[in-house]
Amino acid sequence: MLATYRDYARTLENKGIATPQYRPDRGDEPLYYSLDLAAFLTKGEEHRTWNDLDIQRHGTTNGNVVVAQTSHICQSNSAETFLAQVAFTRNGGQVPEDAGADELAARIKPLLSAQGMPGVDVFGPYSSPEGRGIAPVVVVYEHQYLAYQAHFHDTRKELDTSRVLLYPTFQFITRPQFISLRPEADRLGDLLIRDRRLRERAVALGFRTIGDDTDSGEFKKYLGDRGIPVPDTRTDDTRTVMPSQEVLNRMVREVGDCPTGPETPAPGATP
Amino acid sequence: MNRPARWRHRRRERAGRDRPHARPHARLHARALLALLLLLCSAGPLAACGSDAPARTTLTVLASAELTDLRPVLDELRRATGITLRMDYGGTVSASNLLGSGRTDRHDLAWLSSDRWLRLNLKAAGGTGAPPSTRTMMSPLVLGVKRSTAERLWHGRGERPPSWADIAGAAERGQLRYAMTDPTVAHSGLAALVAVATAGAGTGEALRPEDVTQDQVRGFLAGRTLSAPSSHALVDSYLAHQDDTDAVIAYESDLLALGGDGRLREPLDLVYPQDGIVLSDYPLLLLDPAKRAAYDRVLAWLLAPAAQKKIMQLTLRRPVDPTVARDPRLERPIGNALYFPDRPEVVQRLLAQYEADIPATATGRSRSPAPSRTS
Numbered sequence: 001m002l003a004t005y006r007d008y009a010r011t012l013e014n015k016g017i018a019t020p021q022y023r024p025d026r027g028d029e030p031l032y033y034s035l036d037l038a039a040f041l042t043k044g045e046e047h048r049t050w051n052d053l054d055i056q057r058h059g060t061t062n063g064n065v066v067v068a069q070t071s072h073i074c075q076s077n078s079a080e081t082f083l084a085q086v087a088f089t090r091n092g093g094q095v096p097e098d099a100g101a102d103e104l105a106a107r108i109k110p111l112l113s114a115q116g117m118p119g120v121d122v123f124g125p126y127s128s129p130e131g132r133g134i135a136p137v138v139v140v141y142e143h144q145y146l147a148y149q150a151h152f153h154d155t156r157k158e159l160d161t162s163r164v165l166l167y168p169t170f171q172f173i174t175r176p177q178f179i180s181l182r183p184e185a186d187r188l189g190d191l192l193i194r195d196r197r198l199r200e201r202a203v204a205l206g207f208r209t210i211g212d213d214t215d216s217g218e219f220k221k222y223l224g225d226r227g228i229p230v231p232d233t234r235t236d237d238t239r240t241v242m243p244s245q246e247v248l249n250r251m252v253r254e255v256g257d258c259p260t261g262p263e264t265p266a267p268g269a270t271p
Numbered sequence: 272m273n274r275p276a277r278w279r280h281r282r283r284e285r286a287g288r289d290r291p292h293a294r295p296h297a298r299l300h301a302r303a304l305l306a307l308l309l310l311l312c313s314a315g316p317l318a319a320c321g322s323d324a325p326a327r328t329t330l331t332v333l334a335s336a337e338l339t340d341l342r343p344v345l346d347e348l349r350r351a352t353g354i355t356l357r358m359d360y361g362g363t364v365s366a367s368n369l370l371g372s373g374r375t376d377r378h379d380l381a382w383l384s385s386d387r388w389l390r391l392n393l394k395a396a397g398g399t400g401a402p403p404s405t406r407t408m409m410s411p412l413v414l415g416v417k418r419s420t421a422e423r424l425w426h427g428r429g430e431r432p433p434s435w436a437d438i439a440g441a442a443e444r445g446q447l448r449y450a451m452t453d454p455t456v457a458h459s460g461l462a463a464l465v466a467v468a469t470a471g472a473g474t475g476e477a478l479r480p481e482d483v484t485q486d487q488v489r490g491f492l493a494g495r496t497l498s499a500p501s502s503h504a505l506v507d508s509y510l511a512h513q514d515d516t517d518a519v520i521a522y523e524s525d526l527l528a529l530g531g532d533g534r535l536r537e538p539l540d541l542v543y544p545q546d547g548i549v550l551s552d553y554p555l556l557l558l559d560p561a562k563r564a565a566y567d568r569v570l571a572w573l574l575a576p577a578a579q580k581k582i583m584q585l586t587l588r589r590p591v592d593p594t595v596a597r598d599p600r601l602e603r604p605i606g607n608a609l610y611f612p613d614r615p616e617v618v619q620r621l622l623a624q625y626e627a628d629i630p631a632t633a634t635g636r637s638r639s640p641a642p643s644r645t646s
Contacts, residue, residue: 049475062607063546065475074400116477116610117387120404120554128593130409134550134608155594257613259400 002035002068002166003126003145004137007058008050009033009164012040015053018166021232031149031159032231035166037089040066044111050136062136065114070139072118074258079118082139083255084242085168086111096243096251105254112255123148127163142231143206146223150204153226165231328565329355333370333378335363335458336501337525338553340586344578352568356380362456362500364388370558371396380566381556382407384458384522387611388618389556395615403566406552407573408588411605412462413548414438415526415539416518420447432606434546435470439487442494449518450497450509454625459502462549463520464621467491469609470546477610478617488624495629510534522551524587527600547609553588 006029012018017039021032043053043066050062070079086108087096096104119125123144125135145165152160178189192198199209203222220230242248252258339360349355359377361369363384369375371392381402383389390401414433416424424441425433441447454460465478472482497512499505502521506529509519513536519526526541555573557566572578579590589601612618 047474047476061545063473063475064607064610113613114476114610117390117613120406124406124591124593128409128589128591129597129602130550130589130605131593133548133605136607257394259394259398 001140001142001145001168002137003123003140004164004166005060005132006162006164007055007060008136009166010058011050011053011055012166014057015039015043017043021167022229029161029164031161031164031229033164033166035168037085037168040068040168041086041089041111044114060132067111067114068137068139069115069122069135070112070118071120071122073112073252073256075120078139078141079112079256080248080252081242083108083112083252084248087243087251089168096247098244098247101243101247101250102254105251109255131163141206143208146206146228146231147204148206149228150206150222150226153228159227167231327353327355328562329357330379330562330565330569331377332356332358332380332382333366333375333558334358334360334382335366335384335553336360337384337503337522338382339503341582343585344582347578347581348569348572352572354565354569356382356569358382362453363458364454364461365456367392376558379557379559379562380569381558382553383556384551384553385462386554386556388458388461391613391615391618394613395619401556403557404554405570405574406554406591407570408553408579408582408586408591409550410522410524410553410588411543411548411550411608412459412466412520413523413526414449414518414520414542414544415529416447416449416542417537418540419537420517421540421542432542432545435467435544436473436546438542438544439467439471439491442492443490445493447494447518448496448516449494449520450499450505450512450516451495451520452502452505453498453500455622456500457502458551459505459521460498461618461622462551464488464491464625465611465618466544466547466549466609468621469612470544477614478612480614480616480620483617483620483624485624485628488621489628492625492628513537522588523601523605527587541603543603543606545606547607548605549611550605550608552591 009018012035013020013033016036018033018035020030021034022030047065049065050060053066055062068082070076070082073079073083087104088094090108091100091104119135122135122138123140125131126138126140127148128134142165145163148163149159152158178192180186180189192202199218200222202209203218208219209217223230243251338358345356345358366381366383367386367389370381370389373396381389386401386404393401424446425437438447438449442449451463452460454464468483468487469478471484471487472478474482497505497508497516499508502525505519505521506525509516510529519529519539523541526539529535530539555566555570557563573582574592576592576595579592579595582588583590583595583598583601587598587600589597
């Protein structure tokens with residue numbers, strides 16, 4: 001999903017591109033918005049800048065074109081996933097297949113290359129005090145944002161209501177998988193699923209844990225204890241489906257001008 | 272150009288070990304596993320994930336010239352970790368050219384004001400990627416302009432700061448004489464060229480080759496009266512010629528330090544151009560994969576809040592750790608960052624135009640000096 005700032009979300013809301021996911025009972029502002037990804041992409045295709053969308057109404061100015069910043073698509077799973085979302089959206093809601101994948105990649109390439117050279121990491125810059133200037137709209141994982149809010153609450157006893165999440169209408173839930181390469185590693189995998197402390201640590205890092213879909217689950221409790229609303233991921237009209245790995249790799253190479261051969265993610269890079 | 276032999280070696284090793292394309296979704300799983308392991312590492316003391324570094328180690332570092340101001344930090348790093356960084360200083364662009372050409376394998380690490388030019392160099396060479404890189408601190412490129420000049424040129428703009436286009440326009444009209452580093456040597460000069468050209472194109476997107484015009488660069492450079500191979504040398508040059516120079520294009524950190532040391536005859540106002548700044552984020556890069564454990568220990572120390580605070584107090588660069596409270600001089604918003612081009616031919620074209628417009632004998636001109644070593 002996309003992480004941004006309140007003034008950017010409100011600008012998108014004014015243009016009918018984003019909708020608050022809920023209206024809080026108290027005077028707070030919502031932390032989560034639904035994003036019409038197709039309409040958002042259209043603004044980038046039309047080369048519209050944030051100033052063109054009248055962001056000045058909200059006390060901000062930005063002459064950069066309306067695109068989301070990702071980490072390097074050749075190295076980053078979150079960027080690759082966003083590419084799949086964009087491709088699905090710009091393929092008429094169809095999963096891209098082998099035929100036409102190259103043409104589709106060439107068509108959506110400007111949406112991902114307008115940001116120029118991507119950073120190694122986007123959440124670090126976004127969460128910094130300078131984030132509004134250097135990384136105002138970034139592609140991140142939900143757990144990164146929730147972990148940030150939890151840490152913010154633990155240290156300041158309030159939420160950071162200036163930073164918000166945009167949930168694309170076609171969205172993905174990433175499910176990190178642990179793969180045992182040796183029989184001994186099965187034990188570690190078992191602990192990751194069942195050990196209470198490891199599960200608590202995963203939740204503290206913002207992850208939804210497996211088998212925790214009840215209202216009293218540890219994920220909801222952890223957020224609830226900190227006054228963080230639980231994001232609703234069930235309201236979407238459809239769920240994007242990834243293309244085959246071969247098709248996705250081809251599109252990634254085309255869009256990211258990726259070198260051939262494996263890449264080494266930098267330490268601290270957005271995975 | 273070829274990449275350094277050690278990077279090629281490392282990638283062959285990975286290709287054989289990970290077999291990332293061996294089966295569908297294997298790459299995704301490998302990344303998820305790596306992320307998981309990083310999370311587990313972050314759950315405990317950092318030392319537990321990098322404890323194989325020897326107690327006393329010396330690492331050779333190809334470093335940007337302005338990092339000479341970190342010497343007291345490096346002394347503390349050595350005392351705390353047993354790791355000595357032996358620094359070879361030079362211009363960021365020169366160092367990136369050297370690394371990108373594959374003509375050196377003398378260094379274990381590189382510590383540059385930015386790795387953008389290195390990444391473009393490697394891309395132009397058709398390499399398979401850049402070395403691991405982690406940001407350590409930040410400083411935006413800004414204009415320090417005499418208050419009287421700012422009032423003369425931009426009086427009545429209220430809160431709205433001038434743009435790069437305003438700065439270039441004033442230079443072209445002969446109303447602004449400024450100092451800027453040599454973009455063929457130093458990143459700050461290169462970043463200024465990119466900023467002026469990007470703002471001049473006015474697309475709101477990263478600069479494309481067809482956006483670069485001779486007029487933008489020529490007009491802007493008409494006002495450059497002082498140059499130097501590094502931002503620190505530039506500041507010294509400005510101090511020596513401050514009576515007949517109106518402004519300096521340099522890092523926020525340099526200009527804040529200059530403003531506080533009493534050597535200015537007229538204060539400099541810091542201008543964060545309205546159409547965008549270029550941020551330097553001082554990445555530490557691992558060149559020799561065999562030094563990974565020591566690299567991780569250096570990073571763990573540098574990125575801890577105590578060291579981040581120390582670096583900020585010493586150099587006035589902004590911490591990358593968002594939890595470290597900013598010095599009051601660093602609380603000012605920096606404005607928006609311009610998108611930096613990702614195509615080597617764009618920057619090559621800008622530099623070619625620069626070379627064509629500035630004769631090699633221009634004031635203070637300096638070309639790729641040999642790195643100077645200290646430890």
